[in-house]
Amino acid sequence: MTSWSHGYVADSPYTFSYQAAQAPGNLALICAMMGVDWQPTAHMNVADIGCGRGYTVNTLAAANPGWNVFGLDYNPAHIAEAASVAERAQINNATFVEADLAEMTDAEIDQLPELDLVSLHGVWTWVADPVRAGIVRLLSRRLKPGGLCYIGYNALPGFGGDMALQRLFRHLTALHPVGSSPEKARAAVPMIRALHATKPANLPPTNMLKRIAEDETELDASYLAHEFLTAHWRPVFFEDLCADLAPAKLDHVGSAGFHENVADLLFSPEQREIYEALPMGTPREFLKDLVLQRPFRRDIFIRGLRRTDPVPALDRLVFGISKTLPDKSPNIAVPVGSAEIGPELWEPIVAALREGPQSLGQLRTLTPGRNPNAAELLTVLAGAGCVLPMLRDVGPSEATRNFNRTVAETYWREGRRGGQYAMASPVLAAGIPCSWMELAVAVQLGDAGGETPDPETIARRILPDISGDALEGAKDMVSELLRERPDVWRRFGII
Template sequence: MTSWAHGYVADSPYTFAYQAAQAPGNLAMICAMMGVDWQPTGRMTIADIGCGRGYTVNALAAANPGWSVIGLDYNPAHIAEAASLAERAQVGNATFVEADLAEMTDAEIDQLPELDMVTLHGVWTWVADPVRAGIVRLLSRRLKPGGLCYIGYNALPGFGADMALQRLFRHLAALQPLGTSPEKAHAAIPTIRALYESKPANLPPTGMLNRICSDELKLDAAYLSHEFLTAHWRPVFFEDLCADLAPAKLDFVGSAGFHENVPDVIFSPEQRAIYDTLPMGPAREFLADLVLQRPFRRDVFVRGLRRTDPVAALDRIMLAACRTLPEASPKVAVPVGTAELDAELWEPIAAALKEGPQSLGRLRSLPKGRNPNAAELLTLLGGAGYVLPFLRDVGPSEVTQRFNRIVAETYAVEGRRGGQFAMASPVAAGGIACTWIELAVAVQPEMAGPELPDPAVIAARILPGFEGEGLQTGTELVEELLRERPAFWRQFGII
């Protein structure tokens, strides 16, 4: 650990990842679902606290020229990388600030502009109390009345089963006096696997432990070190988070996960009967946390709650298909089973989405005889990843095309190992999740022409060093992408 890091891992960069939950278009759908009046506008100022390497900030800024997007992070290496990407892509409305919120005075906080939205993804659980207090001071002083706040954090009781695993990682890493934090985390894995095989009573086989001990799923050592080696790692109960945020006057809106806001797909009849007896707020959320497999919560708050009719708000939302729709209804796994639509409901909805963007209200009106519930239809379409918000009917911009190309070129090696990549879309006002190879294909200059390019030419270009069977497999993958994806890339202003 470096001396200035307050016990947090700072000797290696965090993973390069786009966080779709932070996109204002996604959060607007959650607000509509919960009957809260909030929509993104053409002019907004947004701050991402703990922005890491700045991918989400830069993607949002590239997709929204009227927004000012600020990334704050205590790690100068993160800030330098994020600012460099913004400069190379000429994303002039992205600003990055090296900031230690434990040390910032009120006067320094007040130098920031007033904020329409603040996001924190993977910050609260990993920082010391002085940093948490600084976050609350910033929210209290700079988040506008009516402004939105998204917080993603490790939650109790869901993450409680991994508290022993985190302590084990720290003990084992301490046995390695030399090496970087990722190297120490990686060195701990053989011992953890051996202990896992012995089935210790108080090291339960959680999803995280199963992933670490699986030969098929290779977790990035940098991710593990940032997740588990910080000295201040503390999952929290929802109600304790609310108590900490009270000075900022934040009201809870709902979860950024669609189905987690729909009691009918969360609770069994017996659980629902108990839920209905509890008052709205922390008691009901605690019951949901007992029922759901939810080690990581993604909560949405607003500073000044204004109610609106949720059905009318949802019906106004414009959606567009972002991937090929199946013939039969998609299925979404929910705690009580599987959510899906009958064929007579799904077929007219799918046919309309294949024609182009549609309002949720029109989609609900198409089936004959019964109109699907607005929240449940959004849960199905959004939860299965088949639609995104269609916020602007525009084509690609020079900034988004340049940004997407530079990301593809700069992070090719990381992309081939995996990661959460996205293409900046001016239509969705955010990113469209993709694999690195999808991004690499979409940014090729031939994609701007009237004819689709030769997949063999594209594969040879984006996969240098591949030959024989490997290159043939790559060519077949590119050919498949060229059959399925360009129509969606055009619809969302990618090409």
């Protein structure tokens, strides 16, 4: 740890990832589902607090030339990297600020414009109380009335089972005084695996512990260090978070996860009876946290809630195919079993979407005499990744092409190891999640000027150091992408 980091890991960069839950189309979709009036506009001020290496900020800025997007982070290495990518990609509407919210004065906070949208993903759980207080001050002073706030955090009681694991990590890494935080985290893993094999009574076999101790593929050491080694790691109850946010006058909208907002998909009849007996708000959310396996919550709040009719709000939303649609409805696992769309509805929906983008209202009227529930329809279509909301009807821009090319070229080493990538889409006003290979192939097609190079040419361009079986495998991957993805990339303004 370093003296200026308030106990947070600062000796290594955080893992590189794009957070799709922060996409404005996704947030607007949830607001519509919950009957709350909020829509993204062509001109907005957006801030990502704890922006890390800036991928989400730069993606949003590239996809939205009319927005001013601000990334705030305490770590100067993160800020320097994010600003460098923005400069090389010629993104002029992204601003990165090295900010210690524990020390930031009200006058410094007020240098930011009024904000339409503020995001905090993976921040609240890991920072000290003075930083949390600084976050609330910023929201109180700069989030405009009617502005939206997204917060992703480790929640209780779902993450309670891993509190002992976090403490164990800290004790074991103390045995290794020399080395970086990721090196210390990696050194602790063999001992955790050995202890897990003994089935200790009070080290419960949570999904996280089993992922660390049983999977052959190790979790990224930087992720483990940033997740578990901060001195202020504290999962929180939803109602305690709401109490802390009270000075900012935020109202809860709902969860960024579709099915988590649909009571019919969450509770058994006995649980539903108790749920409906509880008052609206934090008591019902607490019951959800008892029922769901939800160690990480993704909550949406608004500063000044205005109600609207959810049915017409949802029906106005337009969606386009984001992956090859199967002949049968995807089956989405939910707490009460599964959610799917029957063939009498699924077949006409697929046929309509294959013809072009459709509003949800159009999809709901394809079968005479049927009126499928809009929220449940979305849970399957959007929850399975079959469709994405289309906010604009535009083609690729120089900004999105520059950004996608810069990311592919800058992070190719990390990309080949995995990671959460996205291509900036002016249609989506955000990023389309993808693998690095998808991104690299899309960039090659975009640079080809309408001609499609053969798979071997593309494979050799993006992976010049491979040969033999590895090259053959890369050619097969490129061939598959060329069969399945170009139509989607064109639809969302990538190429």
